[in-house]
Amino acid sequence: MDSTPDALRTDGLSVTGVRRTFKVEGRDIAALSDVSLECAPGSFTALIGPSGCGKSTLLRIIAGLDRPDQGAVSIGGAAPLEKCREGALGVAFQDAALLPWRTVRQNIALPLQVLGRSLQGHAARIDQLIELVGLKGFEDARPGQLSGGMRQRVAIARTLVTEPSVLLLDEPFGALDQILRRSMNLELQRIWLANRPTTVLVTHGIDEALFLADRIIVMQRNPGRIACIVEVPFARPRHPDLFAASEFHRLEDEVADHLFGAPAA
């Protein structure tokens, strides 16, 4: 795989004035109220916030899975649905969302089939991806035979199969235990550095956000909105030692203060 970042192929994304309300038992709940966000091409942004702050809704709107009541999303100058049909988006959820009757290889190939692309032309790429996520030897295993972490790796490989310019990750490691989660964070960084797609990661973990992202968007609820933005200055590639660095802890506390409403230090 070509490991040099290809800035030309990577799209930036912009969210402008997005508002989304849901009706819950007759009352309007403002999941998102006037949210705007710019992500430069090749950037890594983490969305963090309490349950109900609309971070998943925002991600779904960017992915074209939901529509805003007001405002617009543009990915590289085009509407999300247009980009979907080009295979420019890769989406992963907390649940690996694999098809149980398909093998690892077939699951990774699903996006290609939905997009109507030839499978033969991509056989080599699928093998590379399987190797990249460390599942060599499990090509023909079915999801039922894999552990939770392995399934999540298949899901990550699947999001990469179309060489997406934008990667949207909704708590992809949320269901994994802390130990597995940390090693998956390292792998995600390695995978991301290989192609540098513009990435938005929704997470509950402050450490995960700090380790992976260029900046952290802290959101608040009622109504769902962006509370503040924290820039993450660490150089890449980041090493696991970072988790113990004092600057890391200082930022961790800063984000926590924003999250829990105490005044920033």
Place this chain on the structure above:
Amino acid sequence: MKAVAISVLRLGLLLAVWEICGDLRLIADGALPSPSAILWQWWQDRDVYPPHIWATVLPASIGFLVGNAVAIAASIGFVLAPALERLMRGFNIAVFAIPPIAISPVLVITLPGIWPQITLAAISVYFPTMLMTLLGLRDVDPRPIEVIRSYGGGDLAVLRWLRLRSCLPGLLGGLRVAAPAAILGAILAEFGSGSRWGLGSFLLGSLGRGNPARIWGIGLAATALAAIAYALCALLARRYAAASMVTIAQGVTLEPRRRAGRERLQDLALASGAFIMPFVIWWSILAGFRVSPVIARTPLAVWTFLTEGPGAADARGAILDALGQSLPWAGVGLVIALSVALGLAVLGVVWRGVTASLMPVALVLQTMPLVALTPIVVLVFGRGIATTLVVTVAVTFFPAFITIAQGLSQVPKPALDLLDVYGASRMQKLRFVSLPSSLPHVCAAARLVAPAALLGVMIAEWLATGYGLGNLLNEARGELDYGMIWAVAFVAIAVSVAFYQFVRLIETHILRRFQPATGA
């Protein structure tokens, strides 16, 4: 090895007792012939069986293919266009609730050749396959849907890559229920057709001949045929859904999801459409096939028959009398079957062995053409009310037991654990958890087996007792009283649907109490 030996020993013992009872004419003066007599009769009849079996299997197979093709197409249509499903709900319920024997004469007078058998087989097959396929198509993991949508895939892409494959276990489970139903449908059409060939005709023709061995032989052959059909589909199903034990009992809920207030009007329109649709389909089939209006009666003609002209009052009287004779017994049979089923299922919660030993038998027997064995019941129990009750209970008990027992097995374990913490006895667990939570399942069972109860009563009346709706239908058929044939068929279906809806109402009421309180 030891278990096998014991089973073989048991079977041998059973056969020996049966042989002795048969040889000594111990039961109902020889109504139960010995196995050896049945075997000997089979051997003597060996030349006539092949054409009879062929005459049943051919239309049953065509009906199986046609009915399933329609069912699969319909369920795909329903999942792609949910409004269509709601519009066709009345039709679906009517097809489910039709007592096959009620429309058998209608089909025989309207359709040529083996088409009545094909049609009744197809109708018998449609509902189980449609329902199970629809459930399979609908209940898919929502996350992969989003994956497909995030690549711009629409409803058709979701259908192709996700729904079609994930409905396979449901579809195959449906086929397994449908296969014996097709055989039964074909046999019941023969009861009404007066044709020479087919196992149903053979059975009916042998009823007055005083040869119990032959009647038992035909009954066992029909059962074996249904068992083979079941086994073939079960084999297919095993390949794709090894562990999932699917029965039709689980999911007869064509429930509308709760809708927002502004959609009420649309709801109302769809509901009235659903009510009118069966009549529209009835009318358009007749119009499409250009059947002579003397024979084929439109909904309007049936209404006229019952309300206008000099004979209308008599016809109404005859039908009301017949209903008065049939419905109480259908009700009594239903209540007996449900009570026994509930009792055994609840006992099974306390003493596991009850369910464990009864369940496999019930699973197999619920798919067997029990109503087609009515002549055997007549042989043993005579031509009185006993026969009516035995047939009705026999056809309703097994599916009712399965529904209730499976429902009870789904009682949340924490609820029982909680009682254990306080040292509750078996009886207390029964009283506080198992019995209350069985209520919805008793309702579901009643709804499921009510049409079968009506079918059982009508068959017994038709073949044996000479009372009620079944007898009225048989007489009308003998006298070629087309108006009455259609009217009885319509009334039987209407009663069956009305009962279904009535139980649904009770069930909805009960289920509302069972739903967990919804928080914000």
